[in-house]
Amino acid sequence: MSANKENNLIQAYVELNKFCQSSDYERALKAAGKILQIAPNEQKAFHCKVICFIQLHNFKEALTVLSNAKNASLASDLVFEKAYSQYRLNCPKEALETVDGASELTPALKELRAQILYRLEQYQDCYNLYRDIVKNTTDDYEDERKANMSAVVSNLAALTPTADLP
Amino acid sequence: MPPPMEAVPCKPLFFDLACNFIEFPNLDDKTGVANNKKQGAGITG
Structure with missing residues (x-):
């Protein structure tokens, strides 16, 4: 040059x-x-x-x-950016494929993956992932993340009223 | 006659927290700031 x-x-x-x-x-x-x-x-x-x-x-x-x-x-x-764009364009299936194709599941990809699973109504997997994220994250959004977890739990409860829920 | 009132579950709040990870990369190596910093550290020991 x-x-x-x-x-x-x-x-x-x-x-x-x-x-x-x-x-x-x-x-x-x-x-x-x-x-x-x-x-x-x-x-x-x-x-x-x-x-x-x-x-x-x-x-x-x-x-x-x-x-x-x-x-x-x-x-x-830029796997995260691609998956996030797909997620926002209402293509959660494609977004999940993109996330799972990443060589490493970074904290950003984990957070996004949980939101995608919620969108896909895979609430049990979503709940398990959020538990893992909450345990291993300290940031300014802990309250919001707990609200998301509550949303997952209430959806789980609505789907399976007999389930043993947290 | 209106039908009797019935309680329905509200849509739970769900926040987009992944959007906080949408950040610009650090451009210090491209703007020459990184080099200046290194030199600066040299001068001040």
């Missing part, structure tokens, strides 16, 4: 970083696009582009760029 091009790239990333930090997703999307025009193989710019689409609730476009065969190597690490 020529020194000039490299310099341009750094400048473009500085700009992108600024918009990312101010959560200006429209401008960040443009900045990421600019980088990918100079250097189409920039994985981090591609990652930012996908995050922008998702934050702008354009899940369809996020999934389109992630599924494009041309972007296969750029998208290979």
Whole structure:
């Protein structure tokens, strides 16, 4: 890469970083696009582009760029983003397949997997997974997670009134 | 005559917590900040 091009790239990333930090997703999307025009193989710019689409609730476009065969190597690490887009597009089956195809079940994928199982009405599996997540997580969303667990339990109770529930 | 009142279960609340993991990657290595930090650490020991 020529020194000039490299310099341009750094400048473009500085700009992108600024918009990312101010959560200006429209401008960040443009900045990421600019980088990918100079250097189409920039994985981090591609990652930012996908995050922008998702934050702008354009899940369809996020999934389109992630599924494009041309972007296969750029998208290979963005399993969570792909599954989340599928989940938001009301394709929980596909989302579950994506999650289960990941090489490692990260905390993010675990959280998403539980929500997908809920959407698929697989409440027993969902409940077991939430128990595991609650046991191993300390964050600011413990109350919300407990609310989700309650929702799972009440659905279990509605389906099997005789079951021995927590 | 309206039918008699009947209790129905309400739809439970369910939060999307996975959305909190939708984050931008760290760009320090791309903006040159990482290099500056390293040098800075060198100067201050």
